[in-house]
Amino acid sequence: MLPDLTNMDTLRDLLRSAPGIGVDARAAATERNAQLTKPPGALGRLEDLAIWYAGWRGEARPCIATPHxxxxxxxxxVTAQGVSAFPPAVTEQMVANFQHGGAAINQLAQAAGARMDVHALDLDRPTGDFTEKAAMSDAECLDALRRGWSAVDLSADLLVVGEMGIGNTTSAAALCHALFGGNAADWTGRGTGVDEAGLSIKTQVVARAVGLHGGAGDGLSLLARLGGREVAAMAGAIAAARVLRIPVILDGFICCAAAACLQNVAAGALDHAVAGHQSAEGAHGALLQRLGKDPILSLGLRLGEGSGAALAINILKSAVACHSGMATFAEAGVAAGN
Structure with a gap:
């Protein structure tokens, strides 16, 4: 069961005291991996992924059956500042597309055998323009965090979170600039495909926003001032998975910006997460380096929606299937190497 998030400090305390990887299960999985019918290290990173997953699930021979x-x-x-190539109405239109099964993420989730849920968060009530005021009050941010927190299926054995929100690459860029420093241009990309003039406007908006809110406090405080409801909800869901020891596959730039807010609060907050892919959004590679995450895939994707992470589910499934299903040398009657 998950405790209730009564306030921001509750979440901070939960992140700092969250249980770690199952050391015994990880050791048992490592021992099993050494006995499988293959040369040592022959499956490369698949071996590391399977051992990591086994440790977080507390089983030496796990199975991925209920991805969410x-x-x-x-x-x-902030879209009023002209930071996107698309109007805000597209957010609601795409939600309808998700609900009718017509988006890329629907196909990728189905291909991965994953349950998919869609949560539209007060689309008729945009966040504040954070070049002028905080995007959300602490209470509004807490509400969005709680909605993500409670959205996670307690029976899930793997979690992917994605987003839809016109303007949210601007929010993600501002969060990264505030968290990691540098120049606004280091973190600001083309998002939905803005032209040079649009990119210049977007970069200026990020700089102004961080100039106004950059000293607000830790990652959760910055999330309220520079985030969005969907960004906060992703953070809430990732945090819930950390408490529940459900492994997470992170998606692209926006998802990783949400995750970075958690890591800023507690150094081990993302130990249960791997990076599904490196997107084509320019700053995503730098953000992954800051998070200490090596992407599983790099296919030039920049869609969002959780698409890259959902695609990586089948890679992780394959890693776990090999680990748990292969015979050991003794079981197969094969002579082991020296």
Missing amino acids: VIVFAGNHG
């Missing part, structure tokens, strides 16, 4: 994909959607007041 959640897409959160929210609208951003």
Whole structure:
């Protein structure tokens, strides 16, 4: 069972005291991996992924049976500054597309055998324009965090969170700039495909926002001032999975920006997470380096929705299937190497 998030400090305390990887299960999985019918290290990173997954699930021979994909959607007041190539109405239109099964993430979730849920977060009430005021009050941010927190299926054995929200690459860039420093241009990309003039406007918006809110406090405080409801909900879901010891596959730039807010609060907050892919959004590679995550895939994706992470589910499934299903040398009657 998950405890209730009564306030931001509750979440901070839970992140700092969350249980770690199962050391005994990880050791048993490592021992099993050494006995499988293959040369040592022959399956490369698949071996590391399977051992990591086994440790978090507390089983030496785990199985991925109930992956859960959640897409959160929210609208951003900062779109009034001209930071996106698409109007805010597209957010609601895409939510309808998700609900009718017509988006890329629907196909990828189905291909991975994952349950998919969609949560639209007050689309008729955009966040504040964070060049002028905080995107959300602490109470509004807590509400979005709680909605993500409670959206995770307690029976899930793997979690992917994605997003839809016109303007949210601007929010993610501002969060990264505030968390990691550098220049606004280091973190600001083309998002939905803005032209040079649009990119210049977007970069200026990120710089102004961080100039106004950058000293607000830790990652959760910055999330309220520079985030969006869907960004906060992703953070809430990732945090819930950490408490429940459900492994997470992170998606692209926006998802990783949400995750970075958690890591800023507690150094081990993302130990249960791997990076599904490196997206084509320019700053995603730098963000992954800051998070200490090596991407599983790099296919030039920049869609969001959880698409890259959902695609990586089958890679992780394959890693776990090999680990748990292969015979050992003794079982197969094969002579082991020296």
